[in-house]
Amino acid sequence: MAAESHDVLIVGGGHNALVAATYLARAGLDVVVLERLDHVGGAAVSTPSFGGHDARLSRFSYLVSLMPDALIEELGLDLELRSRPTASYTPYDGGGLLVETDEGEATRASFRALTGSDAEHDAWQRFYADVATLADAVAPTLLGPLPHIGDVRDKVEMATWTDLVDEPIGRAIERRFANDLVRGVVGTDALIGTFASLHDRSLVQNRCFLYHLVGNGTGEWRVPVGGMGAVTGELERVARAAGAEIRTGCEVTAVDAGDDRVTVRGDGFEVTAGWMLSGVAPYVLAGLVGDRTPPPKPSGAQLKVNVLVSRLPRLRSGDDPAVAFAGTFHVNESMSQVEALHAAASRGEAPFASGELYCHTLTDRSILGPELAASDAQTLTWFGLHAPYENLPDESAGEAAYRQFVEALDAHLAEPLEPLILAVEHKTPAQVEAALNMPGGHIFHGDLQWPWLEEGEKPHTPAERWGVATSHPRVLLCGSGARRGGAVSGLAGHHAAHALLDFIEA
Ligand SMILES: Cc1cc2nc3c(=O)[nH]c(=O)nc-3n(C[C@H](O)[C@H](O)[C@H](O)COP(=O)(O)OP(=O)(O)OC[C@H]3O[C@@H](n4cnc5c(N)ncnc54)[C@H](O)[C@@H]3O)c2cc1C
Numbered sequence: 001m002a003a004e005s006h007d008v009l010i011v012g013g014g015h016n017a018l019v020a021a022t023y024l025a026r027a028g029l030d031v032v033v034l035e036r037l038d039h040v041g042g043a044a045v046s047t048p049s050f051g052g053h054d055a056r057l058s059r060f061s062y063l064v065s066l067m068p069d070a071l072i073e074e075l076g077l078d079l080e081l082r083s084r085p086t087a088s089y090t091p092y093d094g095g096g097l098l099v100e101t102d103e104g105e106a107t108r109a110s111f112r113a114l115t116g117s118d119a120e121h122d123a124w125q126r127f128y129a130d131v132a133t134l135a136d137a138v139a140p141t142l143l144g145p146l147p148h149i150g151d152v153r154d155k156v157e158m159a160t161w162t163d164l165v166d167e168p169i170g171r172a173i174e175r176r177f178a179n180d181l182v183r184g185v186v187g188t189d190a191l192i193g194t195f196a197s198l199h200d201r202s203l204v205q206n207r208c209f210l211y212h213l214v215g216n217g218t219g220e221w222r223v224p225v226g227g228m229g230a231v232t233g234e235l236e237r238v239a240r241a242a243g244a245e246i247r248t249g250c251e252v253t254a255v256d257a258g259d260d261r262v263t264v265r266g267d268g269f270e271v272t273a274g275w276m277l278s279g280v281a282p283y284v285l286a287g288l289v290g291d292r293t294p295p296p297k298p299s300g301a302q303l304k305v306n307v308l309v310s311r312l313p314r315l316r317s318g319d320d321p322a323v324a325f326a327g328t329f330h331v332n333e334s335m336s337q338v339e340a341l342h343a344a345a346s347r348g349e350a351p352f353a354s355g356e357l358y359c360h361t362l363t364d365r366s367i368l369g370p371e372l373a374a375s376d377a378q379t380l381t382w383f384g385l386h387a388p389y390e391n392l393p394d395e396s397a398g399e400a401a402y403r404q405f406v407e408a409l410d411a412h413l414a415e416p417l418e419p420l421i422l423a424v425e426h427k428t429p430a431q432v433e434a435a436l437n438m439p440g441g442h443i444f445h446g447d448l449q450w451p452w453l454e455e456g457e458k459p460h461t462p463a464e465r466w467g468v469a470t471s472h473p474r475v476l477l478c479g480s481g482a483r484r485g486g487a488v489s490g491l492a493g494h495h496a497a498h499a500l501l502d503f504i505e506a
Pocket residue numbers: 011012013014015016017034035036037040041042043044059060061062063064065066250251252253279280284302304432435436437438442443444445478479480481485486487488489492
């Protein structure tokens with residue numbers, strides 16, 4: 001069979017691949033995207049997840065922070081990312097800690113009710129003012145080649161750098177906050193999608209924390225109106241309009257990465273191109289190319305639960321559920337709880353559920369059909385922490401973990417959740433892996449990396465300058481596994497396209 005030929009082929013049709021395809025097609029290149037599923041978007045999709053119920057919920061990823069507003073504008077995406085009035089709510093015995101998005105008197109009063117004074121809230125404000133200086137230093141670099149570590153560090157107080165970058169973040173959290181619950185609310189941003197102790201010496205939790213706080217310089221997580229499917233829908237629209245060809249149902253099973261061309265094969269097709277961008281995880285790419293020394297297989301550690309309820313449950317604290325569930329609703333996430341859970345999960349145990357809930361429909365009801373939208377129905381999305389791939393090997397382990405989630409939430413409710421549930425779906429890391437070919441169900445394709453060049457690191461090629469290099473000169477990463485790729489950001493796609501255009505121009 002004679003292989004058809006293109007300028008660029010992209011393996012995997014996740015949201016990052018669509019960003020890359022748009023830039024390259026706009027630059028006049030002939031681009032084809034090959035996606036194994038019957039739709040594009042990867043982990044950034046909306047689906048009718050609830051059987052006969054007319055609701056299209058974001059099935060995997062659900063909030064957007066890291067996609068730069070400048071990227072959205074440059075691509076011409078017609079997207080609405082809506083702010084939520086509540087940043088977070090954390091129920092405890094006898095009350096709930098409320099943090100407003102625009103922090104005001106209610107937030108201060110809430111800290112006072114929990115801790116008995118204003119000291120913890122003052123510490124909170126000082127801490128996040130310091131975090132903002134690092135976010136302000138990193139955010140403007142995200143759409144350019146990798147900055148040097150010194151260029152970022154020079155813009156931040158040394159003490160802040162030590163707290164957030166040099167030392168395990170658990171140390172700063174324990175030194176700067178006295179209350180276990182407050183420590184946990186701060187610390188969980190370091191743990192979403194990351195299986196680590198807050199004191200882990202690898203600092204993978206610090207990198208995760210930075211990614212959660214740096215988006216657009218504010219770290220605000222906004223609700224995509226219409227769900228994640230709306231984000232992918234817009235990306236697909238602009239990619240096709242630019243002239244990129246998108247083929248679904250095309251699983252690539254082998255890649256022959258030569259020095260001047262790349263050829264890929266699948267069932268009944270063979271495609272060759274001058275360049276290949278890989279939108280799949282580096283571990284998957286290594287398997288396709290047949291690398292002798294593949295990277296270690298990543299391991300995800302989250303339990304995802306999507307629930308449709310007939311109405312929001314009443315809270316034991318007596319607080320208004322429409323306020324409490326509007327932001328991130330933390331459950332069993334005090335610092336001592338997440339640390340204990342991490343230690344137990346590392347031993348292969350799963351003693352209790354810890355994680356956070358979010359209600360999409362309090363902010364955007366457009367994902368519901370007319371009948372549900374007119375009712376009191378709401379969607380709840382649970383992201384459970386420290387539920388490693390290895391601990392949840394099969395369907396029954398996922399079911400047990402789901403039961404623990406219901407029990408954990410019930411402890412804070414004035415009524416049981418189950419009678420309110422109209423439909424539910426849950427996914428373990430193994431199920432995420434099976435659905436998306438994300439190895440180990442790791443939501444970022446692998447552990448996050450610092451978004452800068454390390455001391456002494458000298459990039460020699462455009463791919464190295466943009467953080468998208470592989471060991472094959474004609475293959476660039478354009479997915480989450482790229483240097484700054486984790487999350488729904490489009491950054492990896494943007495960087496791969498710009499690296500390739502730099503190569504071509506050179
Ligand atoms: C449960 C969950 C919750 C998350 N929540 C959030 C969130 O709220 N906000 C956020 O910013 N991020 C979140 N993330 C992370 C985020 O969704 C991902 O980092 C991001 O979507 C990855 O995008 P991507 O385009 O790089 O890759 P992917 O979305 O992984 O897309 C890769 C594509 O490649 C295809 N593919 C794989 N192998 C092949 C092959 N051999 N041939 C052809 N095609 C192939 C796959 O089918 C897939 O479509 C979450 C992820 C998960 C799983």
